[in-house]
Amino acid sequence: MSSEGSYYLPDPSHWPLIGCIALFSMAIGAANWIHGNTIGPYLLIFGLLVLFFMMFGWFRTVIHESLAGHYGDKVDTSFRWGMGWFIFSEVCFFGAFFGALFYTRWITIPSLAGTYGTQASIHTNLLLWPNFTGGWPVFHPPATKIFAGMKSVMETWGIAAINTAILLTSGATITWAHWALVKHKRKQLIFSMVLTVLLGIVFLYLQAHEYAIAYMEKGLTLGSGIYGTTFFMLTGFHGLHVTIGTIMLIIITLRCARGHFGPNNLFGFEAVSWYWHFVDVVWLGLFIFVYWL
């Protein structure tokens, strides 16, 4: 019962505790796995399964409450602010890795190559890495015995450009779905959502394909030195977010099919579309600064 104007307060809930158990198992599972303990991977997978169970149950509860009409405009506004600030924190997470990329390119590489313009830089190069010439991409890291470098890097106007087109198109299709939702065009809604999901999957497939080429043909790996480091960490975390976003899109498509949303009750849909636009914008940053410039 949520009378007019009052804010819905949920009952005590066991889902957060289950979420804690999930993350706790994942954390110690991952650490044990890294240390080569047999229990590690099992614990990590157990934690992941519990996490999926928790998300299923928690969101189910929220969807039921929403469909039962417990949430007024104010709860809706809380969800909107919440999602907005969550995406803000995600932007800051990517900011750390973009920051590392810019710092490396503008400061670290010239410093090691002796071209940064300071005495310290010249001496670093002369005394420590006299053979290191710098440049970007770094084909030959300072100590090639430890970090092997790579033969070549991914082309800007190959898979990366196709993936850019795919993600931008998916941004358009999800907006098309949004219009359909507002205008009660059910067929267009389902069609455009399925299209968005497919574009997401194709993007992920191409990215996996690109990783395979990088590892098998180009010798570009996580251990290639700083170029491989920034390339895989940035595109990898982005890919992880696209994966999460695609799962979210699939769920929202199913919810659209069940008629959960209307023109005035579409927060779940909008939250996912914001998230999708966010991974889209991060990709543009990647395309420009990782693949292009």
Next chain:
Amino acid sequence: MSDAITHTGDHTHGHGHDDHHGPHIKKGILPWIGRWVFTTNHKDIGTLYLWLSFLMFFVGGAMALLIRAELFKPGLQIMNPDFFNQMTTLHGLIMVFGVIMPASVGLANWLVPMMIGAPDMALPRLNNWSFWLLPFAFTILMSTLFMKGSAPNFGWTFYAPLSTSYGPPSTDFFIFSVHLMGISSIMGALNIIVTILNMRAPGMTMMKMPIFVWTWLITAFLLLAVMPVLAGAVTMVLTDRHFGTSFFNAAGGGDPLLFQHVFWFFGHPEVYILIMPAFGIISEIIPTFSRKALFGRSFMIYAIAAIAILSLIVWAHHMFTTGITLSAELFFMYATMLIAVPTGVKVFNWVSTMFQGAMTFETPMLFAVAFVILFTIGGFSGLMLSIVPADFQYQDTYFVVAHFHYVLVPGSLFALMAAVYFWLPKWTGHMYNEALGKWHFWLSVISMNVTFFPMHFLGLAGMPRRVPDYALQFADFNAIASVGAFVFGVAQLLFLANIILTIRGGKKATTKVWEGSQGLEWTVPSPAPYHTFATPPVVK
């Protein structure tokens, strides 16, 4: 009452104020545990945060006393250097992430909804998750003490390569525990920011909000901006350790200095995250016991915002001696000094609030006045450290230790203690024991200065920080500091005793509690009912 927990959402909306001070639960240990583990009530969750913080305070404090015991006289006395390093590392991590931050979030949970006239936090289930992640995170962190090799021993700042090439195996557990703490902080901050933006009672405009709420709004923003960066930093350490990346390894074209940039981009706003809520607390307490409105209220708000923005562009003042370029040193020096301006505005306004006020000195006010004086000392030593050529001398000495303990102990910690005394009658319905409170205050304030003031001299004389042994000429001041630390530690037992006595009984507190109290939390009965402001009050 057939269910274990019969308090329901419906129940909340039935009455304007119900006078229950907890949910209806069955007798017995399991329902009691269930109440606290599954709760979605902001007051319950606030209480949980505060108790966790208090527990960790004694854990981190015990580590501090081990450190001071070792440093009582020169030479290695009771522990080997590696264990000493583990103690300094865990002491720092626990005090920052396990004590000050949870206590501040606990206060925000208890107070923000009551101060803005909201029925609860905006996202109550998320609130529960934010809290309960912390015991799990600290279980992992504490378990590193029992692992092969050693617990993390590279200082709370975990600089590369100490944490990458040279970190003990337990570093990976430390990394994942930081991830859990980060998730907890981000969700907690998100909840607070949404609560403040969306849940204010009609008429409670932004500029009418209590300063404590303002400080938390800005703190929450900083948390959302920099906790993900910390997550990025620990992730880079993890991949450098195990997955062949070279973020911080020059052999692969990376740079250990990059670690310091990423860490301090988080770390400097972090210290403002630790002090901002304290500013808010002091801004509530001083007007109450001066029986005057806060002087220059809107300027206080602008000053907080200015400090927050500046905090994002001063990080490299932690790195003056690392060989960064002269232009960078100049920029970060002047940006850092600029922070003294809004901070000065705040101190001026607190003093002006007291000026010609009808002041009384109950325990919260004593702590607040001590805060203004002693935090300012910490601010001045910060200003000294911001001067690049002077910092070349002070860097990595006990002067730095003295500086940040002056802003954290009589700064953040005293403010939190002041807050507990100030709002305890509202939480428990009983007045605390004033005599015991004053004993706690005087013992704390004297012993804290005995502990940390000599560290200024030690640092200026050149004693390096993070060493278990030292040259003979530093012996006297170290002995004095150690004596002060143990007195400080014992004094905190009075604090614990006072809180327990107040919960169990004591003089009944009135609704208003203090003669000069202002704000919505003082309009609800003491103890505050389990649900407050189910019907929002109208603020004129």
